[in-house]
Amino acid sequence: xxxFVPSHELLPRVEAGDMAAIARLLSRAESGAAECRxxxxxxYSRAGRSHVIGITGVPGSxxxxxxxxxxTRLRAAGRKVGIIxxxxxxxxxxxxxxxxxxxxxxxxxxxxIYIRSMATRGAQGGMARATLDSVDILxxxxxxxxxxxxxxxxxxxxxxxxxxxxxxxxSPPGLGDEIQxxxxxxxxxxxxxxxxxxxxPDANRTVIDLKQMLTLGLSMEGLAQKDRWHAPVLxxxxxxxxxxxxxxxxxxxxxxxxxxxxxxEARRIRNAEFRLLKTAEDLLRLRFxxxxxxxxxxxxxxxxxxxxxxxxxxxxxxxxxxxxxAP
Amino acid sequence: xxxFVPSHELLPRVEAGDMAAIARLLSRAESGAAECRxxxxxxYSRAGRSHVIGITGVPGSxxxxxxxxxxTRLRAAGRKVGIIxxxxxxxxxxxxxxxxxxxxxxxxxxxxIYIRSMATRGAQGGMARATLDSVDILxxxxxxxxxxxxxxxxxxxxxxxxxxxxxxxxSPPGLGDEIQxxxxxxxxxxxxxxxxxxxxPDANRTVIDLKQMLTLGLSMEGLAQKDRWHAPVLxxxxxxxxxxxxxxxxxxxxxxxxxxxxxxEARRIRNAEFRLLKTAEDLLRLRFxxxxxxxxxxxxxxxxxxxxxxxxxxxxxxxxxxxxxAP
Numbered sequence: 001x002x003x004f005v006p007s008h009e010l011l012p013r014v015e016a017g018d019m020a021a022i023a024r025l026l027s028r029a030e031s032g033a034a035e036c037r038x039x040x041x042x043x044y045s046r047a048g049r050s051h052v053i054g055i056t057g058v059p060g061s062x063x064x065x066x067x068x069x070x071x072t073r074l075r076a077a078g079r080k081v082g083i084i085x086x087x088x089x090x091x092x093x094x095x096x097x098x099x100x101x102x103x104x105x106x107x108x109x110x111x112x113i114y115i116r117s118m119a120t121r122g123a124q125g126g127m128a129r130a131t132l133d134s135v136d137i138l139x140x141x142x143x144x145x146x147x148x149x150x151x152x153x154x155x156x157x158x159x160x161x162x163x164x165x166x167x168x169x170x171s172p173p174g175l176g177d178e179i180q181x182x183x184x185x186x187x188x189x190x191x192x193x194x195x196x197x198x199x200x201p202d203a204n205r206t207v208i209d210l211k212q213m214l215t216l217g218l219s220m221e222g223l224a225q226k227d228r229w230h231a232p233v234l235x236x237x238x239x240x241x242x243x244x245x246x247x248x249x250x251x252x253x254x255x256x257x258x259x260x261x262x263x264x265e266a267r268r269i270r271n272a273e274f275r276l277l278k279t280a281e282d283l284l285r286l287r288f289x290x291x292x293x294x295x296x297x298x299x300x301x302x303x304x305x306x307x308x309x310x311x312x313x314x315x316x317x318x319x320x321x322x323x324x325x326a327p
Numbered sequence: 328x329x330x331f332v333p334s335h336e337l338l339p340r341v342e343a344g345d346m347a348a349i350a351r352l353l354s355r356a357e358s359g360a361a362e363c364r365x366x367x368x369x370x371y372s373r374a375g376r377s378h379v380i381g382i383t384g385v386p387g388s389x390x391x392x393x394x395x396x397x398x399t400r401l402r403a404a405g406r407k408v409g410i411i412x413x414x415x416x417x418x419x420x421x422x423x424x425x426x427x428x429x430x431x432x433x434x435x436x437x438x439x440i441y442i443r444s445m446a447t448r449g450a451q452g453g454m455a456r457a458t459l460d461s462v463d464i465l466x467x468x469x470x471x472x473x474x475x476x477x478x479x480x481x482x483x484x485x486x487x488x489x490x491x492x493x494x495x496x497x498s499p500p501g502l503g504d505e506i507q508x509x510x511x512x513x514x515x516x517x518x519x520x521x522x523x524x525x526x527x528p529d530a531n532r533t534v535i536d537l538k539q540m541l542t543l544g545l546s547m548e549g550l551a552q553k554d555r556w557h558a559p560v561l562x563x564x565x566x567x568x569x570x571x572x573x574x575x576x577x578x579x580x581x582x583x584x585x586x587x588x589x590x591x592e593a594r595r596i597r598n599a600e601f602r603l604l605k606t607a608e609d610l611l612r613l614r615f616x617x618x619x620x621x622x623x624x625x626x627x628x629x630x631x632x633x634x635x636x637x638x639x640x641x642x643x644x645x646x647x648x649x650x651x652x653a654p
Contacts, residue, residue, distance in 0.1 A: 037636075037638045040636070040637075040638065041636030041637075041638055041639065042636075044633060044636050044637060045633050045636065047633070048633055129637075132637070133637075268631045269627055269628065269631050271631070272627040272628070272630040272631035273623065273624075273627040275630060275637050276623065276626055276627050276630055276637065276640050276641060276644060277612075279637040279638060279640065279641035280611075280640075280641040280642075280644045280645050281608065281611070282641070283638070283641045283642060283645055284607075284608070284611060284645060285604075296600065296603065297600075299603055300596055300599040300600040300603050301596065301599070303599040303602060303603055304595045304596050304598070304599035306371060306372050306374070306375055309364075309367070309368030309369075309371050309372065310367075310368075310371060310456075310459070310460075310602050310603065310606040311364045311367065311368055311606060311610070312368065313603050313606065313607075314603060314606035314607040314609070314610045315607075315610060317603060317604075317607045318607050318610055318611060
């Protein structure tokens with residue numbers, strides 16, 4: 001029978017780049033088991049070396065293809081690349097949709113590339129605490145660049161900016177007005193804009209449109225600050241393998257900008273605040289599940305019967321959720 | 328100078344259907360001000376009479392048009408209709424995107440129809456606590472039917488099922504495979520399926536596809552339960568004003584089903600649990616903002632410097648967030 005290896009014993013093997021140990025610790029982080037928390041704390045204290053790139057964009061923008069070509073390029077330059085692909089999941093079945101990720105399996109034979117698909121939890125929404133832990137695990141395992149690819153709908157699309165050092169927003173050529181309007185919010189989070197499928201005839205139009213929108217945004221801010229990053233718009237074609245040198249170079253420039261400017265420190269603080277809130281929310285949900293199932297059912301029943309107000313019930317649940325409260 | 332009217336004084340005016348008082352209490356609910364909490368508790372205890380309909384579907388499916396025609400029909404049948412339209416907002420600017428809601432202003436002259444646009448908060452994601460409070464306010468103000476229209480991307484698309492009695496999923500004709508896959512999760516939440524733009528040539532194909540998918544889902548469950556609702560698929564054309572009689576009738580049948588079956592009670596409990604969690608999460612965020620700004624900044628700084636683990640910081644924040652803890 002296989003012995004259960006405690007998470008802290010997996011840690012040295014993860015740091016040595018042992019693929020099986022990495023997979024195991026990632027699974028434990030995803031499960032949220034209390035047993036791995038101390039080990040993940042140790043992982044966190046040792047992490048911080050990798051360049052974390054968040055990639056988002058509407059479904060069909062060609063993110064997965066872009067990520068696989070980018071990973072190959074970085075790999076050819078001697079870098080180890082970790083990829084975390086976040087899939088939406090059915091709210092009830094909990095299964096994840098794979099779609100065109102299949103092609104990424106070409107990459108999977110290389111030990112210098114590690115790919116992990118993670119399901120987002122439907123009930124929670126947004127970037128999961130487990131995703132943030134997974135980045136740290138790949139970081140201490142020696143991956144130089146870690147790419148988080150979101151599915152590009154909903155909450156994780158904007159939250160990716162709080163989980164990465166460099167956020168890349170991918171736009172396909174010729175988006176309709178409607179999608180553009182929805183996307184308006186995510187334009188602001190981009191450190192780099194990529195117009196994918198730049199071999200398509202209307203790609204140049206999209207490049208021009210995006211640049212105009214960005215210029216408008218800048219002039220609305222009044223004066224452009226000097227110590228400020230100006231997000232470039234990069235046409236890229238995975239099909240023609242064009243534009244990737246410029247993309248790799250822009251990623252490096254943004255990393256260097258963060259390293260030398262106060263904006264980098266501000267971003268680290270902002271990301272830490274996000275992580276703090278995400279972890280606290282995750283712990284809150286865990287406490288609900290573990291300790292207060294009966295209490296929750298009782299409050300929900302009284303709420304359904306309108307015998308208590310939502311605020312009073314919420315306060316009671318919150319205070320009862322703290323471990324120092326009487327059971 | 329205009330006197331500040333305490334929220335509990337607004338309540339009798341809201342119950343009398345005073346439009347200005349309704350608008351004011353809705354704004355306070357949206358702001359989350361502590362002052363209105365007691366009044367909202369009183370509102371909650373008196374609510375529960377309206378039929379709450381959630382309408383979701385991908386952007387471009389014609390939800391807003393459907394809602395405005397449906398509202399006109401219900402109004403013609405003598406019902407008062409409240410509409411809550413949820414818009415996505417930019418994560419930083421906080422502004423909401425209105426798009427094609429303009430046409431709804433045609434309805435706004437009628438006192439028997441009340442329309443309210445609410446921004447979703449980017450940082451929180453999903454159905455907001457304020458939306459749930461707003462439903463109650465319109466309920467006690469005498470609106471017989473309350474329609475919540477989501478934008479149809481992200482978390483609120485699935486959470487709408489936990490905020491409504493009847494969930495309507497709108498599908499436009501001829502959706503591509505990709506969108507279908509993403510939508511798979513929300514098929515399960517539909518009590519009613521509407522295929523919009525049924526005057527289009529490929530609408531019938533979409534009706535057949537949806538029915539097949541639903542039949543497949545049923546057979547996978549093994550045996551169909553007797554006391555179970557089978558979601559109908561209804562072709563509707565706002566352009567030709569066709570299919571609305573069937574839609575109104577199906578909405579009524581679902582309401583009657585909930586009223587007489589154990590499924591209705593189960594749903595009330597499920598919705599109450601959702602509300603409990605949403606309210607508790609909202610209160611948790613509020614406590615962060617109000618009481619522990621300094622504490623949060625300190626924890627985030629230590630986290631950014633990797634002097635503390637996310638779990639330890641999260642636990643400290645949670646426990647410090649409880650009001651009985653020392654400051």
